Amino acid sequence: NAGVTQTPKFRVLKTGQSMTLLCAQDMNHEYMYWYRQDPGMGLRLIHYSVGEGTTAKGEVPDGYNVSRLKKQNFLLGLESAAPSQTSVYFCASSYSIPGRATDTQYFGPGTRLTVL
Amino acid sequence: TQLLEQSPQFLSIQEGENLTVYCNSSSVFSSLQWYRQEPGEGPVLLVTVVTGGEVKKLKRLTFQFGDARKDSSLHITAAQPGDTGLYLCAGAAFGAGSYQLTFGKGTKLSVIP
Numbered sequence: 001n002a003g004v005t006q007t008p009k010f011r012v013l014k015t016g017q018s019m020t021l022l023c024a025q026d027m028n029h030e031y032m033y034w035y036r037q038d039p040g041m042g043l044r045l046i047h048y049s050v051g052e053g054t055t056a057k058g059e060v061p062d063g064y065n066v067s068r069l070k071k072q073n074f075l076l077g078l079e080s081a082a083p084s085q086t087s088v089y090f091c092a093s094s095y096s097i098p099g100r101a102t103d104t105q106y107f108g109p110g111t112r113l114t115v116l
Numbered sequence: 117t118q119l120l121e122q123s124p125q126f127l128s129i130q131e132g133e134n135l136t137v138y139c140n141s142s143s144v145f146s147s148l149q150w151y152r153q154e155p156g157e158g159p160v161l162l163v164t165v166v167t168g169g170e171v172k173k174l175k176r177l178t179f180q181f182g183d184a185r186k187d188s189s190l191h192i193t194a195a196q197p198g199d200t201g202l203y204l205c206a207g208a209a210f211g212a213g214s215y216q217l218t219f220g221k222g223t224k225l226s227v228i229p
Contacts, residue, residue, distance in 0.1 A: 004158070035219075040125075040221060041221060042204065042219040042220055042221040042222055043159070043204065043206075043219040044219070045216055045217070048214070048216070050214060056214065058216065059216075090158050090159075092158070097214065097215045103147075103164065103208070104161050104164075105161065105217065106161075107158025107159050107160070108158050109156070109157055109158055110156070110157070110158055
């Protein structure tokens with residue numbers, strides 16, 4: 001039982017390049033999330049998914065796209081990377097919606113992305 | 117957009133001391149969670165509080181949800197070096213079609229042996 005895994009762990013891009021971050025969970029969770037964490041800014045929600053085939057925008061979605069073709073996977077894409085997208089990206093998954101007393105979001109170890 | 121203000125931003129204390137971290141907002145949340153994050157890792161949930169005025173204890177950690185469900189506090193008794201880390205509060209509220217978590221900016225705690 002690996003929980004939430006993210007690949008890659010580190011990546012350096014040049015401005016304008018594209019890449020995809022992969023998140024996988026083996027807990028059969030319906031809900032999955034992508035956050036970015038910047039110094040002094042806390043965690044901010046980029047996109048989320050409430051089930052296979054569905055995605056929705058979070059607080060800071062511009063410049064990112066996502067897909068949830070399989071229940072266990074949630075992909076985050078950067079079509080044309082910009083230096084402002086330098087950040088640590090975290091994926092999370094949960095069984096129920098935020099706000100429920102039983103809700104727990106399980107986080108992956110993060111991907112550290114640098115855009116030059 | 118709901119905002120959560122955490123204070124203090126940084127805290128450095130000696131082993132054995134007590135401390136309190138605050139999480140405040142002008143918005144009402146359906147629940148509030150506290151996470152701890154260690155360097156190079158993702159946040160890990162410590163506790164969820166749901167009812168206004170609720171108090172939960174986790175060993176030396178005491179969590180309280182404000183009566184109006186707008187604020188919360190985390191109190192650590194007799195801090196130990198193993199408590200060192202980034203503490204994040206997160207409030208759950210309905211927005212943009214679904215319940216979402218809004219995170220505070222975090223309190224970085226260092227406990228010196």
